[in-house]
Amino acid sequence: MTLRIGNASGFYGDRFDALREMLTGGELDVLTGDYLAELTMLILGRDRMKDPGAGYARTFLRQLEECLGPAHERGVRIVTNAGGLNPAGLADRVRELAGRLGIPLRVAHVEGDDLTAAHPGSLAAHAYLGGFGIAACLSEGADVVITGRVTDAALVTGPAAAHFGWARDDYDRLAGAVVAGHVLECGTQATGGNYAFFNDGHRDVRRPGFPLAELHEDGTAVITKHPGTGGFVDVGTVTAQLLYETAGARYAGPDVTARLDTVRLTQDGPDRVRIEGVRGEAPLPTLKVGLNRLGGFRNEVTFVLTGLDIEAKAALVREQMTDALAKSLPADVRWDLVRTDRPDAPTEETASALLRLVVRDPDQAAVGRALSGAAIELALASYPGFHVVAPPGKGAPFGVFEDVYVPHGEVDHVAVLHDGRRVAVPPAHDTLVLDDVPQPSLPQPLPPGGPTRRAPLGLVAGARSGDKGGNANVGVWARTDDAWRWLAHTLTVDRLRELLPETAGLNVVRHALPDLRALNFVVEGILGEGVAAQHRFDPQAKALGEWLRSRHLDIPEALL
Structure with a gap:
């Protein structure tokens, strides 16, 4: 039935x-x-x-x-x-x-x-x-x-x-x-x-x-x-x-x-x-409990840098904002320069890069009026072409998950x-403290020496990624047996760190699932205190797998 x-x-x-x-x-x-x-x-x-x-x-x-x-x-x-x-x-x-x-x-x-x-x-x-x-x-x-x-x-x-x-x-x-x-x-x-x-x-x-x-x-x-x-x-x-x-x-x-x-x-x-x-x-023998608490207040401003001297413009506004925030001194200050610009661009938007400033602090005043005032006061006193995506607000509370x-x-x-x-509803009467699962047998690697081509990983492998608290996982799978033979021996933890430099210095654990022709990587701590803390550009790691698929490496031509 x-x-x-x-x-x-x-x-x-x-x-x-x-x-x-x-x-x-x-x-x-x-x-x-x-x-x-x-x-x-x-x-x-x-x-x-x-x-x-x-x-x-x-x-x-x-x-x-x-x-x-x-x-x-x-x-x-x-x-x-x-x-x-x-x-x-x-x-x-x-x-x-x-x-x-x-x-x-x-x-x-x-x-x-x-x-x-x-x-x-x-x-x-x-x-x-x-x-x-x-x-x-x-x-x-x-x-x-x-x-x-x-x-x-x-x-x-x-x-x-x-x-x-x-x-x-x-x-x-x-x-x-x-x-x-x-x-x-x-x-x-x-x-x-x-x-x-x-x-x-x-x-x-x-x-x-x-x-x-x-x-x-x-x-x-x-x-x-x-x-x-x-x-x-x-x-x-x-x-x-x-x-x-x-x-x-x-x-x-x-x-x-x-x-x-x-x-x-x-x-x-x-x-x-x-x-x-x-x-x-x-x-x-235990149940997971998700704890959510308020972690403080968060604010951000994104500066638009257009045309020439992008790095110098970014350095100037960083120095100016650092001086302006010296009195309030938020507990956490993070800068990210995103190079969306390209040379000789046909539109102003494609000639522009984004400089993102994120501040966090237990005190709303340290991330609210201080940041807003400092950013607005630079409107006529900073780099040429100064403008922001949107003016900063008064700061919003953020959460922490553990x-x-x-x-x-x-x-x-x-x-x-x-x-x-x-x-x-009675609790489980039998429980089991789990030992580590023995590493499964991997398939034989592809014969060495064949021609290769520099190409994106995503031409031969799929991926999906997501968040669990402060950790992210990236599942990668192959669609054919030969692609799995190559993937299982090529995409090591060290290779993943090379392809995703943001994971350098973090603990990364690889799990192999041969029956699914898949590898699952857990990247510990990449999301800080969880999605609500907005620790990184992609706070839930939804696109981490697609970034990995876009990275280039030497792939056997037979798989392409």
Whole structure:
């Protein structure tokens, strides 16, 4: 018996019409929506500071206004983490909406993730719960389940465990659902969105459809999408999403640790990719807790430098701003010169470079009036052609994210059923402290001595990158066996550091996943204190993989 689970949201702000499109576009048993990310928790925390009744994804309620009817008529259950910091509050709003629309609806929610009170100084501290609270709600007849901070994959493992009656130690089956859930969680990234090879062939990726998984009792799954929707599903799109925001062979979660080095992907027909072979292990003895706190205030100004003497112009304004800021002396000052200019340029814009100044400090005054005044006062007293992209403001608060870990037993995981009953969800009874996974065998390298050509890495390899706190991961995969033989022996940690100089001096760990023909690199600390701290130009490392693909190296001509 197949369980069809679709996803209609990969983040807070995703396509508004997706919920309706997924409900009306084809058969489904369960529809999920993932609204939470590290940055989202900070945003919701600031919402809750202004209004204690807030703290959930407001757009979800607006989406439901036109979708509760179709969901009820088709018997589709909805499971979402849109509850954010206030799942009980959102559950009440959904009940009110259903009553107003005259739709009989059983709404349940999951509690226990909020550990803010135990972490003084944090704006939001939430444990990543597993899927068995969701499973308890569904097993008792809930039509809609609202959660707070659960793992993204829990939105799939919960319905699967309820539907198939899996036990807590059905680790291989749970791991298969975790992998399927990880593929679904970012929505259209599994159906051609943000895909490295989007420009190959004549595929239409202007409006990709959202993905769904056909799950089976043994934990295997097929990733697909509704007929007639845009985008495409193939082994490449699924591989890319599997590598997104993961690290090594083990993908640890509160219910199970999935072994990514056991995943086998096969094309099962047009827009169908089968996932099988996934092995699971007992979960870690601790749960991850995401801590969000306010880190201080941040401000920036970008100076436009046009034409000749770019370096000298940059040096002049740096000296002037350094002198002007000497009294306030922000705690953190960062300059970046971006050479977007070109010689003998046909337009003023292409003749211009950008000099970006970012300041941070616990005191808003140190980054607000001081920076604004200093930049504006230079308008007639600095380099020729002086102007800025926009005048600096008064400074905005920024957040800091970090992980801590607590034993399972310190979290009161509770399923609050539609009739008000509270069902305690026991912690995992078996856990496992993980040893390092032995390095897998790599394929034989290509025969030496063949002709090579200097070319971009992206001609033979795809990549996808993302953030986890202050770290970034870059997953790189090959599409043919010969390309994998070359990639596995060429793209070492040292070579990555050469190609991405920003990683020099940082700890970089390489993980090989031969069954996916993939390497996954974790770059520790490149994002500072996380996305909300805006540490670098690309604060979530979304394009780090595309930068890597653009770098040139000697590639065997046979692969090109």
